[in-house]
Amino acid sequence: MFRRAATLFAALALAVGGLAGAAVTAPATASADSCYTWDRTLQRGASGSDVAQLQIRVAGWVGYGETLAIDGQYGPATEAAVQRFQSGYGLAADGVAGPQTYDRIYALQDADCTPIHFSHSEFNDNCGANNYYGGKVSAGTARENIRRVMWQLEALRHKLGDRPLVVTSGFRSESCNAAVGGSSTSLHMYGRAADLGLASGPTQCQMWSSARSAGFEEILGPGYPNHNDHVHVGNKSTRFWRAPNC
Known part of the structure; x- marks a missing residue:
């Protein structure tokens, strides 16, 4: 209701300004959101925490083999990711984040800043603990790392025809990771990985293949040891893609 009212107010302001012959500057975004609200248009050359918030939400809209740095700098890579996001949702793909782009993001996120299709x-099952404690990083850092993974998965889900992606493993404490036989260097302990199970709508190979254009540097699937019942996606600094059966 608030969003609609804000939109009508902006339209009225523009109409009145036109009639009066005075220059009226429309607000950078016509809506507000319970999670996060952008209050200016962003484009190449901009910087700040609002750019970083945007980068988190478009991190899955990169090119093949690319990753997007969450550095608060609106450079060519961010511009390209915004363009792909806009194109993916039927918006004018100009690479400038303005009202239409923000409204699309607002429609995709819940009040806790997670995307609508993931929670x-x-x-955070964490072997039944339902928290982000006991890993290689603080609980707050693990939670933020997972939020980026969620937004990458939201992009992946949309690219795969909005078919459900079923998460079978997310964050793991060190003890949980050991209990399930995870690698001693597992990204799960940092909140930087997720496993997608067989109940997902797309096939394993479809998920593995498309994840290569969703910003993930670690992607493991069918044919890789112990990965025949899921696809593992993760964020790391070096690329490691393996799925011999795909």
């Missing part, structure tokens, strides 16, 4: 309860 913390899917990622």
Whole structure:
């Protein structure tokens, strides 16, 4: 209701300004959101925490083999990711983040800043502990790392025809990771990985293949040891893609 009212107010301001012959500057965004609200148009050359918030939400809209740095700098890579996001949702793909782009993001996120198709309860089972404690990083850092993974998965889900992606493992404490036989260097202990199970709508090979254009540097699937019942996606600094059966 608030969004609609704000939109009508902006339209009225523009109409009145036109009639009066005075220059009226429209607000950078016509809506407000319970999670996060952008209050200016962003484009190449901009910087700040609002750019970083945007980068988190378009991190899955990169090119093949690319990753997007969450550095608060609106450079060519961010511009390209915004363009792909805009194109993916039928918006004018100009690479400038303005009202239409923000409204699309607002429609995609819940009040806790997670994307609408994913929630913390899917990622923080932690062998039944339902928290982000006991890993290689603080609980707050693990939670933020997972939020980026969620937004990458939201992009992946949309690219795969909006078919459900079922998360079978997210964050793991060190003890949980050991209990399930995870690698001693597992990204799960940092909140930087997720496993997508066989109940997902797309096939394993479809998920593995498309994840290469969703910003993930670690992607493991069918044919890789112990990965025949899921696809593992993760964020790391070096690329490691393996799925011999795909």
